[in-house]
Amino acid sequence: MTTEQSPARWLQVVIGWHLLAAAAALFAAILLLTGGGPAGSMALWARLLAAFLLLGWGMGSGAAAFYIYHRIHRGRTLSLFTNYLAFVFFFLAACQIMGVFLGIDTLANNIGRGLPFLLLAFIGYLIGTAADRYEGYYARQQQITRISQGIMVAGGLIAALAAGLLPGLINLLRQLGNPTALGLVIGMGICLLMLWLMGREKAAAALHAQTHHEAMINGYLFLSPNLLGFLIFFAGPLLLSLYVSFTDWDAFGTRNWVGVQNYQRIFDLNIATLSSPTQRADEVLDVTLYGELARFTIAGRSIIVGARDRLFWIALRNTVVFSLLAVPLSVTIALVLSNLLNSKLPGIKFFRAIYFLPSIAAVVGISLVWQWLYNSTVGFINYGILTVITFLNNVLGTEMADPAIRWLSESRTALLAIIIMAVWQTVGFNTVLFLAGLQNIPGDLYEAATVDGAGKWAQFVNVTIPMLAPTTFFVITTTLIKSLQVFEEIFILTNPVGGPDNSTLTLVVYLYQNGFQFFKQGYASAIAWVLFIVIFGATLWQFRRQQQSVSGVYDV
Amino acid sequence: MISPKLRLLTLLILVLLLVACGGNNTSSTNNTGAATNDNAAAANPTTPPQPAADIALRWRTRPDNQEEANVYATVSATLDQQLEGISLTYEPGGSETASYQDVLKTEIANGTAPDVFWIPGTDVADFATRGLILNLASLAGATSGFSVDAFYPGPMFHLTYNPDSMASGGASGALWGLPRDVSTFALYLNLDLIAEAGAPDPRELAANGQWDWQAFLEVAQAVHALGPDIYGYGANAWWGPYGTWMNAAGGGFFNEDRTACNLDSAESLAGLAFEQALYQEYNVAVPYGEDSEPPFRAGKVAMFQNGRWATPGTRTVTFDWDVVELPKGPAGNAGNWLFWGAYVVNGSLTGERAEAAWKLVQALTTAETQATVAALGANIPSRVSQEAFDAFLTYTPPANNQAFLNGLADSPATEGPLWAGSWPEYAPVMDAAVQALMTGSSTLEQFAATVCNDANRAAFSR
Amino acid sequence: MKSYRLTQTLQNAAVYLVLTGFAALMLFPFIFMIATSLKEPADTFRYPPRLLPRAPVFVEMAGYEQDLPLYYVTVDGDEEQYALVESGIRVGRYAPADNLAMELVRPLTDVTPTEEMALVNGEEKPLFLVEQDGQLVPMVLVGQTALGRFVNPEDPTQETLANVRLSQPVERLTAHPDNYRRVVELNNMGRALTNTALVTILVVIGQITTSVVGGYAFARLKFPGRDSIFLFYLGTIMIPFVMLIIPLYQIMVLVGWVDRLASLIIPWIFTAYGTFLMRQFFITVPKEVEEAALIDGASRWQILLRIFIPASVPALATQATFTFLYAWNSFFWPLVIINTGNERNHVLTLALNVLRGRASDAPNLILAGAAISIIPPLIVFILGQRFFVESATSSAVKG
Known part of the structure; x- marks a missing residue:
């Protein structure tokens, strides 16, 4: 800590470090670009990316040294930035090399042995809550709190020990013997030291920091975990997916750039005129390339539409049909139920809880249950229908036949079956959301309406609906986005997936098939982007509608 | 007041994360797979690896139920003892509904696939042409006493197919694996229902040579007359069952050299027409696409078409049951399939690991191993030998095991890969078109007009 | 009134x-x-379906090795409980050639064939001597069927022939909680439960942490580029997750997390949606409180911990609910990234997917598995019911 004796000295250390780091980064970047040394084994794109990042970082570091030398505050900001980034990088790399992330597997393996002791910690917590009872007896309260905290810490520690804390620590220390890991940890230390040096009040004063500087540094600092993770796990993959969608990659071999060929294939339609509505498709279409998608008659002319990728259009149609049915159904039922629930009747909370139940359960588990309910030969749903029909026939003396609906095995009903289940699953959650919206509507609006002589229905139409508009927007949008991505229900309920006769083939199912069954990852990525455009369009449309309806409210 | 609690929580998380650091080195190299016992392995993170001499191999099959998984685990333990210098880990894969093959390919793509694994016969070409499995021909050539003739010729034809020279056989220069077992279809009979309907016993009809499509239809109709929810026939919606009707009429999925669709040939259409009539005209069958197993086991189906693999499950039913071979079609045979799957070797193996894997493949297909597996009752050994047949006949019930062997003898069509195209893309197109036909949403004419265009475009366009 | x-x-x-x-x-x-x-x-495959688990009732009878199942049969107009002694008895339906409506049912072995023929609907049919009221009457065979022989367990001399399939078995209620133990053993469900719980807890903690600090930055700290970054965040909320699967998979291959629990946790602790929610909540906190604390020399961390977090417990609970449900129920990503063979790293949804194949002939086991995956969140939900429902609501209003 000799640096503290003279301000110039510690600033010199920082400047020196930044210059050194900039030089090192530059050297490494050149190595990467020329492909010398250990960089030779890396893929070109990885080398370019790494070199680019290193160059940027090196320049930042060099600039930091320059500005600090001239006592300009930007130097402090840059120094903190570069050191922080380097620290995060070193930290993540060290964790990766020392196997911390992979260690989660081991944790899952061992945690079972620690669980009983965690119960002890929980008991400690319960004791702690008991302290609230001794309001006013300060000493007693303090005592209990201390005891409870002691038990909690002890329980946690024992649990950790039982789950293998010591072997974990030993293993971690042993990993330090690995020179790379040691280097990374030392790098982490240096960066921490620099961060501390430049973060101090002293440094702020030396570089003439102002309040807005502080807000900026803190702002980036607070956002950084989120932003970094977002860039790595979201923006990065997004760009990668865009790139893959322009290649013919199959997950095993090399990727070849094919330009917009994948997109062309998706949208490639061929429209031809038929001489008669029943003419065979192969007489007018090149059936080695195009499959028949639809035929219709407009103004006496029969037209046939062929598609290069017939299944994509079928999947698009199914997705749209699913959303157009599932979303309004779910939202309308939820709206009605929430209005019924929005009263002070006893037991309402009980119903509210029950309606929420299906939203909690895993779609996979729920689908397995419905699969048996839907079984057309021994399932409960058809048995229920039969019972009702027999009853009606007996009472009314009619002779209605048992429809024996083949829920999941007939193309006419399969999508409907999925829709029913999806509505059942989402309606409770939406009800609760609507309920919240309803409870936020000021009561005097209704009173005013009553004074004006409006009936219940008029109140519903003129007060409830407009006032609920923001909630409705939220509910419709989230339900819509979810239903445009429907996959799990179909994956479990239908066999073959997307069947029968492609009637439940949705875009995500088709994407899965292409990416992970036919191993056409490039093509699957292109489908994903098309799906994004669909979802984006739907959301935008919703947004427009909401804006209109909101302005409508203000007009009133 | 929230901060001390928060601090404690943070402490707890940190501690947990520290724990997480521990012992990663145990699980990184080998997933000590076999499902159940994992506490021991991770308890001491510093477990030394296996003695250096042993080559550790992982292998996988697609078990249909837990009993099967247990039998393979036993086989693995036995072979682990027998094979010098090789240590084995068996891992049960997912079942068909869990997309066994898709997962396998995904694993191969990122290098985590097992060393030896089973794949269905239809998928051999897809794996081989992508270079995902090893050509074992040179290893086999160096093995004294090995002959491809010990196994059924049907599977071996496909397993020795060389896509470059388009030749097959012992000298083709290709060997993609060895067949684990074979199986054929039979009709599982609910004898109680047939007796109640007063219909003739199909087993007697078969013994007298009268078991043809007409006789089959009459039995099915007689049973269906018992009630609208009683079915004469049931089969599941995949290529196996509808394939048999096509085969029995002299048709098939592909043309002679398996380079194009043959679903619209007159013979194939004739077979499909009869099957369609079962569903649409006579209404004697469990609705197409509905799983026929639940109603069969609920006692509502008289004749349930399924493979040997359905036997263990059927043994729990409460009614009187047996099996009979499929009825003979216009082409003179029952059109049965010879189902098979093969043990293959991961394409990334080289050197002594490849040799060890080849040893394992051989060990898994010896007569002894196959007998152990066949005793389960789920399949038939893939080696041609009278002893195997005789042993197989003792695995009762069903009493009429001979029906399966008759199926094998009745010139079945061999399940086969599609070297010229992509089977994973051919099958869904075919499935969807047949489903539309059987559920009445398309007619035979519509089917004939489009199916081959669609199928050829999907599977042969690369 | x-x-x-x-x-x-x-x-x-x-x-x-x-x-x-x-x-x-x-x-x-x-x-x-x-x-x-x-x-x-066997109880799951039955028609008509019954909701509650039942087991057939058996009765012990002298002269029979095994216990016999009891059925309800109608004897002389009364419904009685008889034991099924023998099934599949071939019987014929006989009727006089001149009156086909008068059918009698007799076992095939109880009639005597004759040489004579009778003309029925223009068809020659052989005549059999069938006993009717003590007399032997010549009749033709109209049809065949099979019946079961039922015996009164109290009085073995009383017996009757009836259709077994259409007879109602005598049953009692039962339960086989053993199924749960079997499923846990069969599929390592216990491990899957631990994994799911661990993944869920870590994802919830991670998401809350990142979105609280991120939301605070967006709500209260001014820095260049803040608003454009926020707009970018907003835009990404509607990007379908499936778009990321393939490239994210590649990244996981790159860092070696394929088949590891880390792949189920680390990528999912950064959330635009949660950050957005928290920001919306934080901007409603009065500025004056914060400024007073700043003047007192409190750091931003202290302000966040002491002022903002206590004030936003409902929002935190909302966020936790969403994340909990999302993490607990996620299926697609684990399906892709975790190998089927590696059961040690399965989460519940994956274990269920394997189970439904491996126990395809035992719906009782499959649904026991489903129950195992559904019940823990139900318990969490019931314990924190008020929290969940009421907090889920506050989000919508803001959102």
Whole structure:
């Protein structure tokens, strides 16, 4: 800590470090670009990316040294930035090399042995809550709190020990013997030291920091975990997916750039005129390339539409049909139920809880249950229908036949079956959301309406609906986005997936098939982007509608 | 007041994360797979690896139920003892509904696939042409006493197919694996229902040579007359069952050299027409696409078409049951399939690991191993030998095991890969078109007009 | 006044009726799941289906090695409980050639064939001597069927022939909680449960942490580029997750997390949606409180911990609910990234997917597995019911 004796000295250390780091980064970047040394084994794109990042970082570091030398505050900001980034990088790399992330597997393996002791910690917590009872007896309260905290810490520690804390620590220390890991940890230390040096009040004063500087540094600092993770796990993959969608990659071999060929294939339609509505498709279409998608008659002319990728259009149609049915159904039922629930009747909370139940359960588990309910030969749903029909026939003396609906095995009903289940699953959650919206509507609006002589229905139409508009927007949008991505229900309920006769083939199912069954990852990525455009369009449309309806409210 | 609690929580998380650091080195190299016992392995993170001499191999099959998984685990333990210098880990894969093959390919793509694994016969070409499995021909050539003739010729034809020279056989220069077992279809009979309907016993009809499509239809109709929810026939919606009707009429999925669709040939259409009539005209069958197993086991189906693999499950039913071979079609045979799957070797193996894997493949297909597996009752050994047949006949019930062997003898069509195209893309197109036909949403004419265009475009366009 | 109260009561009754009806619809699949998970396999494959698990009742009878199942049969117009002694008895339906409507059922072995023939509907049919009321009457065979022989367990001399399939078996209620133990053993469900819980907890903690600090930065700290970054965040909320699967998979291959629990946790602790929610909540906190604290020399961390977090417990609970449900129920990503063979790293949804194949002939086991995956979140939900429902609501209003 000799640096503290003279301000110039510690600033010199920082400047020196930044210059050194900039030089090192530059050297490494050149190595990467020329492909010398250990960089030779890396893929070109990885080398370019790494070199680019290193160059940027090196320049930042060099600039930091320059500005600090001239006592300009930007130097402090840059120094903190570069050191922080380097620290995060070193930290993540060290964790990766020392196997911390992979260690989660081991944790899952061992945690079972620690669980009983965690119960002890929980008991400690319960004791702690008991302290609230001794309001006013300060000493007693303090005592209990201390005891409870002691038990909690002890329980946690024992649990950790039982789950293998010591072997974990030993293993971690042993990993330090690995020179790379040691280097990374030392790098982490240096960066921490620099961060501390430049973060101090002293440094702020030396570089003439102002309040807005502080807000900026803190702002980036607070956002950084989120932003970094977002860039790595979201923006990065997004760009990668865009790139893959322009290649013919199959997950095993090399990727070849094919330009917009994948997109062309998706949208490639061929429209031809038929001489008669029943003419065979192969007489007018090149059936080695195009499959028949639809035929219709407009103004006496029969037209046939062929598609290069017939299944994509079928999947698009199914997705749209699913959303157009599932979303309004779910939202309308939820709206009605929430209005019924929005009263002070006893037991309402009980119903509210029950309606929420299906939203909690895993779609996979729920689908397995419905699969048996839907079984057309021994399932409960058809048995229920039969019972009702027999009853009606007996009472009314009619002779209605048992429809024996083949829920999941007939193309006419399969999508409907999925829709029913999806509505059942989402309606409770939406009800609760609507309920919240309803409870936020000021009561005097209704009173005013009553004074004006409006009936219940008029109140519903003129007060409830407009006032609920923001909630409705939220509910419709989230339900819509979810239903445009429907996959799990179909994956479990239908066999073959997307069947029968492609009637439940949705875009995500088709994407899965292409990416992970036919191993056409490039093509699957292109489908994903098309799906994004669909979802984006739907959301935008919703947004427009909401804006209109909101302005409508203000007009009133 | 929230901060001390928060601090404690943070402490707890940190501690947990520290724990997480521990012992990663145990699980990184080998997933000590076999499902159940994992506490021991991770308890001491510093477990030394296996003695250096042993080559550790992982292998996988697609078990249909837990009993099967247990039998393979036993086989693995036995072979682990027998094979010098090789240590084995068996891992049960997912079942068909869990997309066994898709997962396998995904694993191969990122290098985590097992060393030896089973794949269905239809998928051999897809794996081989992508270079995902090893050509074992040179290893086999160096093995004294090995002959491809010990196994059924049907599977071996496909397993020795060389896509470059388009030749097959012992000298083709290709060997993609060895067949684990074979199986054929039979009709599982609910004898109680047939007796109640007063219909003739199909087993007697078969013994007298009268078991043809007409006789089959009459039995099915007689049973269906018992009630609208009683079915004469049931089969599941995949290529196996509808394939048999096509085969029995002299048709098939592909043309002679398996380079194009043959679903619209007159013979194939004739077979499909009869099957369609079962569903649409006579209404004697469990609705197409509905799983026929639940109603069969609920006692509502008289004749349930399924493979040997359905036997263990059927043994729990409460009614009187047996099996009979499929009825003979216009082409003179029952059109049965010879189902098979093969043990293959991961394409990334080289050197002594490849040799060890080849040893394992051989060990898994010896007569002894196959007998152990066949005793389960789920399949038939893939080696041609009278002893195997005789042993197989003792695995009762069903009493009429001979029906399966008759199926094998009745010139079945061999399940086969599609070297010229992509089977994973051919099958869904075919499935969807047949489903539309059987559920009445398309007619035979519509089917004939489009199916081959669609199928050829999907599977042969690369 | 009275009529008003009457209307009110009627209205309430109608509301309750509708609510109860919907509640029954909502609950039935769960009840079915629990009930089926307690059944025996044979009991699950039956028609007509029965909700509650039942087992047939057997009776011990002298002269028979095994216990015999009891059935309800109609004897002389009364319904009695008889034991099934023998099934599949071939019987013929006989009728006089001149009166086909008068059918009698006799075992094929109880009639005597004759040489004579009779003309029925223009067809020659052989005549059999069939015993009727003590007399032998020549009749033709109209059809065949099979019946079971039922015996009165109290009086073995009383017996009757009846159709077994259409007879109702005598049953008692039963339960097989053993199914749960079997599923856990079969599929390592215990491990999957631990994994799911661990993944869920870590994802919830991670998401809350990142979105609280991120939301605070967006809400209260000014820095260059803040608003454009926020807009970018908003835009990404509507990007379908499936788009990321393939490239994210590649990144996981790159860092070696394929098949590891880390791949189920680390990428999912950064959330635009959660950050957005927290920001919306934080901007409602009065600025004056914060400024006063700043003047007192509190750091931003202290302000966040002491002022903002306590004030936003409902929002935190909302966020936790969403994340919990999302992490616990996620299926697609684990399906892709975790190998089927590696059961040690399976989460519950994956274990269920394997189970449904491996126990495809035992719905009782499959539904026991489903129950295992569904019940823990249910318990969490019931414990924190008020929290969940009321907090889920606050989000919508802001959102």
